[in-house]
Amino acid sequence: MNIYDVSEKSGVSIATVSRVLNGSPNVSEATKKKVLSVMEELGYTPNVFARGLGLNTMNTIGIMCSDSSDPFLANAVYYLEQNLRKNGYDAFLCCTGYELVNKQKYLQLLLGKRVDAVILVGSSFLEADNNGNKYIIEAAHKVPVMIINGYLAHPNIYCTVCDDYQATYDATNNLIKSGSRNILYLYSSKSYSGIQKLNGYKDAITSNNLSLKDSLMVCNSGDIETITEVLDKLYKNDSKFDAIITSEDHLAVGAIKFAKKNGIKIPKDLQVIGYNNSILSHCTDPEISSVDNHVEALSIATVTNLMRVLAKADVPNRTTLSNDLIKRETTRF
């Protein structure tokens, strides 16, 4: 059952059916009535594809996110949906997982659904190898591609990023100024923003004339319990640290549990900084000082930029928002 069946059965052209669907005034009442009654008879759902025949737009945006169970990504999707709806756009979301082949497949699927634009949420869509980004660049030949927290320099690709480098630099610098000397950097992924944060940490260490130690840069994608154990082992292997800065709040929760287990006083003997300012940072005792990457502002800026792109206005290739450290009970400054 489609628009062509309706056209045939009602004896009018596809263009006329399309005009009826779009509420165009250039259709007689009699024709309109006939078309609508055929639709009813055939049980036809005016689909978005058909609507688009007339309007040349579906008012639908495709959103891709790698993992809806990640609180940062889930919140970004939530704010994107809300702001798209305010602007009269519907959104289709695909949760792609982390495998390149599935990301490629879903992007094709969205383009096949004739979305007006695609928003990629999270830096996990960008591969270090530029070949892995070809599918994004190809998509940008068809529709605008917005990227949140990732950067790719190419026409028709618009990126909104947090200044994760500066935020991690500042946080590390403040840990040093407040007396910490052996600062552990604990992170969970080597994504675009993961690398930005790591670089911010490294530069703050060296610009304070401290030495970078490989043993104090730890990458682990485990859960809270695993992180607690990892820190425990490190500590018992004599890798002494007096501050921990993390790339995600759940890693900071692991740090709090590790400190409690070993009777280490926070923030007196150990400072801890989380990242994302998520609900987790409010749950622990002490509550965690955490970098707020302003997921709502990031999502709003992305939708605002997208609306400008669709209106053919000028939009820079990269929009950078700053981050703030929300100070709670795990820092001395």
Next chain:
Amino acid sequence: MNIYDVSEKSGVSIATVSRVLNGSPNVSEATKKKVLSVMEELGYTPNVFARGLGLNTMNTIGIMCSDSSDPFLANAVYYLEQNLRKNGYDAFLCCTGYELVNKQKYLQLLLGKRVDAVILVGSSFLEADNNGNKYIIEAAHKVPVMIINGYLAHPNIYCTVCDDYQATYDATNNLIKSGSRNILYLYSSKSYSGIQKLNGYKDAITSNNLSLKDSLMVCNSGDIETITEVLDKLYKNDSKFDAIITSEDHLAVGAIKFAKKNGIKIPKDLQVIGYNNSILSHCTDPEISSVDNHVEALSIATVTNLMRVLAKADVPNRTTLSNDLIKRETTRF
């Protein structure tokens, strides 16, 4: 640019273009070559709609969820996507928000995209007033509708629910057996599962010959800080309670903070039970005993049922899974 342009330009029927798209063997090599070169020339993306012309299925399932920032819903979506993919299905997700008009609109949109079935995640899709459920029943005339954590008796609607009544009954009963007498029930919504839980609480109280008190049944949809204040006020207004059972983990986090603020010892003087067994229950000190509603099992059961429905096998209208209390540090039993 669509399949009809390709048909016209290559001088073959739509059915033939469709056969090419579907890799059907009943097309000559010459025709195939011609169609593919026209597609290339027109920059045509074989869309899912076109694919479906031949296969009579898109292998695409629509998922609707009211709020992707809710951890339970976000996890359900994550497991649904994973399991659908394992079965060869793609998924489109719509985050509808809580307003009926948007839920209706998104369901129409999904049907317009010709999905093979729709999955509604979370009991917030069901209205107490049956008129509000008409749009779901209408959808069920077109495609199978699966509901997670909600129940609607109608052909072609298949519900997977947790036994929230029994879980809350058992939890409350255990609080009483371990010595609590004034048990506060704290919940955040009067949805289908919210009501099930409340009834479980009520029946456990009365079947133990204790009296139900309105002042001990508190509905509040606030954040952790608000909940902490609400409990503080109740306590100071002499509404003494010696146990708190909640409908969500974040409410239990509020209970822990309230107890700490007032120097109340957990679990000695106050037992606390959370719900959902989310990451939040691991973050606090003490860690929270919480009801595990097995979001993964629930999602797998839903996909399994859906695959059986699509294969025309018999599936019961309601599948009920049991819940378990995961005992941590906030209970005495």
